[in-house]
Amino acid sequence: xxTPHNIMRHELVGLEVEITHSLHGDLKGIHGRVxxxxxxxxxxxxxxxxxxxxxxxxxxxxxTLPNGITIxxxxxxxxxxPEDRIxxxxxxxx
Numbered sequence: 001x002x003t004p005h006n007i008m009r010h011e012l013v014g015l016e017v018e019i020t021h022s023l024h025g026d027l028k029g030i031h032g033r034v035x036x037x038x039x040x041x042x043x044x045x046x047x048x049x050x051x052x053x054x055x056x057x058x059x060x061x062x063x064t065l066p067n068g069i070t071i072x073x074x075x076x077x078x079x080x081x082p083e084d085r086i087x088x089x090x091x092x093x094x
Contacts, residue, residue: 004071007063008078009086012037017044020072021060030054039081 002010018031030052036043042061044052056075064070078085 016064
């Protein structure tokens with residue numbers, strides 16, 4: 001089960017997400033479901049079937065967990081390959 005304390009050790013694909021802050025002003029407010037993740041980007045599918053590729057390092061994301069809890073993460077924290085992120089040790093960022 002994904003919780004705010006162990007989100008770094010789980011897959012982000014499938015979670016609902018919204019961009020709350022971005023260095024690129026036009027990205028703020030984009031929301032949808034995460035459909036792909038690479039080392040430096042997250043691909044979000046909006047409700048209309050379009051996919052948007054968002055750079056992780058320049059955005060702040062608000063993820064909605066399956067149990068309804070929302071957590072806000074700075075993208076620079078999660079810049080790494082998903083399989084490598086599991087191995088990292090993280091301080092509390094929330």
